Amino acid sequence: MDMLSLPQEILGNILSFLSPDSIIRFGRTCKHAHEFISAHNQLLWKSAFLHIFDDPNDAWSLMPPPARPQKGSGWDWHGELRKKLRALRAIRSKWRVADTHDDGEEHLGAVLSILDTAKFAPTAREIANGKVPLEDDRYLSLNLQVFADLDRHRDGLENLIHDSGLPGRMMYSGADGNPWNSPTRPVTRSMSYDDQQKSRPESASRLHVLYGLTVRERITHKARGAARRMAYDWSRVGPDNEYGPWKRDGTGQVDWPLLEGVCSVIARNFEMCVEGHITMPQGLSFSIPHRSLVDPTKPTDWARVTGTWLGTYSFLDYADLFAFNTWAGQLGARPTLDDTPEACGELMKLDLQLNDDISTDPRLQTSLPTCPDLPKLFFSGISRSHVGIQRPAIAVRGFACLAPSGREVRWRFIIAYGGQDQWQLEGIQPGGIRSGGVYGLWSQCDHEVNGPVGPFCYFPAELCKSTSVILLA
Template sequence: MPPAPFDTLPSELIERILLFCDVYDAANLALTSRTVRRLIYQSEDQYFWRELFLSRPFDDLRKAPPPLTTQKPALQPDWKTGLQRRVSADAVVRNGTTGPRLHRALETLVAAVETALPVSDGPGADESENLKWLDTLLRSATFDEESLPLHEQQLLGRLMSYLALTYESGESRTAETPQLRLTRNEMRRTSRCYVYDLRRYKEDTLWGPFMRGEKGELRANWVHMQHIVNVVAMKLHELPGLALQIYNKPRAGISATQAYSAPFAHERKPHDWAGVAGTWRRFVCFMDYRDLFAFNFSVSGTGPRERTFFDDDYQEAIRPVELHLDVLDPSTSESSTEPSEPPSHAARYPPLFFKGLSRGAHSADAAVEGSVRVLADGSVRWSFVTKYDGLTQWSAEGLQIGNICSAAGVGGIWTGAFHEDADPAGPFWMWKMPSALEPGFNA
């Protein structure tokens, strides 16, 4: 039987035609043509898949920031697997598919954030196609979070932590994130119940938004982070527009998760890979101690930790704090007391130690000491204490939101430094400032 006319075309022309096809169409055509199958699946290189990947609205994988996990990065991107997984993830999320395919899809969406185009210090465009695709996809998605297994809840919580940054103060929304399909009060009540539950703060989780892996290693608890960001973001949303302008609200949108999107990210010292040094704006939320105690321990009425405790009119307090941080020289930094990462990873992202000053609107200046390090799962942990007159009073444990040096900043939990039974706890969120505020920034 003579070959089909299409198969007689030069391979270069066939490849060019296929690049205009949808991935599914190209795969279906490979089922009917040996020539196409050979070009797509049996080529000695990934030229075709690279060109097909780059013809789609995705960022170039070769420009992705170095991975934060201890896994050794691949010498060459896997264009074929990358494209197939993203196309599949798109279909899974849009169709509301559940089960193993959803888990794989959520992993793929998280990877899209991790491989998003970093912000450069040059004149070129820095908009991330990955993040634009992801934002559009998730705005039209629906998830039944409570029915998901724990590992999928963690992946979804990570994505929702990023999307919660799309709040707009004093402006109407034209597109709601999946979280906001719940009533605002319902979501806020759920997050408050989670964040202000003092049972969550214990030695095993280092009194922060962490959990333990199968081997006992410390990992990020992104469900916890999702609720932290919800509580602080919704409280910020209530502030008058002028107040947020005075305090310099963070850059909104998922693009704030891009690597090196924070102010002065490209002017940091060579060893300051996390962009620690500089001025930070930190917002701290807290319940009145009597309310916190009643919520956690009261047995009158409906009992402790009931959602009804937070009625629609309940208000916690919020305070702005300005941090001025300096990274210590690696040659003089204190040695870490925790196990170090493998040499190849430690060379890229060694533990950082910092000191600085905390200046609150209603409190005396305090000294700050802390560290930044990468956890085994690739999350970036921030840990610091606050000292007044040389006495340690408060501690804070947080996680970087998005990629390193992102404008999204760091969210976490503050509590008493000595972790006594009666210590209060609450959420905070902080981000890098474009410049230091003038003295007397109190509102």
């Protein structure tokens, strides 16, 4: 029997079990086959797509409306499959993943789309059939399994993060795994590092935040200095973004290049702070919603505020901070902060609970837009050193709400000593509701001119896996 004489639904179902390359080869066998597998056959390409990736509707159905695609925008199953496979193929190749600026932008968009449409919770049908939601479930999502396969191709993904949009770069790792020892180092060496970074697309910064620390930023002083120059730059914050990692245009949208610098600095310092005793919940698998579960005794706590959080903070010596931010060009080159000593605070523990009684607190009001689809949560609690040092507990209060995008969660913490408000912490949970952690900037509550500033992070304790018996106590 001729396959092409089968009903289209049956033929499409058979072909959907083949790889996309095999489907294309089938289409080359004759004119009718070629017509059958055309991009217009959305039913065929939807089936092929769903054998590799999650159905995006599973994620969208659980997200607030601003985080869903607009009605009528459609979803091109063939086009989306093609873009995602092209990006994955490029990442798996030896060479730099984006030979042109346009390719880099498209690959970044495809990778972020895989992450943004990853299935993060069981569907209603699965729950009815006995599927139980699990904390940090990495087997529910086909998309996360795709990313797990990319662990063997970290060079390609990290080159996409660092090199997309940069002129004249064709970089791959040297024999020792260090991309800066590559036989094809940057050809634009006359450009400053910061000038080159300005040409990177914002999507590269966002992917970097969600991906976590890369090999390059762990081993190169230039990358380390570039992150510090972002995180400690007074000009990046002010009243118009409430001294947090938001764009300075009053929109409440995330400033991804700034958050990229913050995450790079504080993630390295968190690792030094815990000295290998705790694993940091960072990476693509922690950058989707619902990594931790709702407490069934507190169903209104959609952000899982209640409970224990672990984190730390970083700061420069004030003389170094002042010299960097007030440099005017008269006294030599501006400090690069590449090798400037940086201090890291101790591991801090927050114990928080919801508290609606503080909803009218002036310190907890914001003029920036937020997403109203979930209620603003107010909380209070205490902060103290995690182990070893016996010090008075420090009062903490704050709020959590959805950012205007409907995906990220905005956090504010007010830290008070002896009844006096001292520090304001403005943070973002970039992976979404109940994802890996909160990253942001601390500053003085009264925001004196030329006051200190620095990065901080907090992670849900249940996602911080301890490797030390002492820390389990």
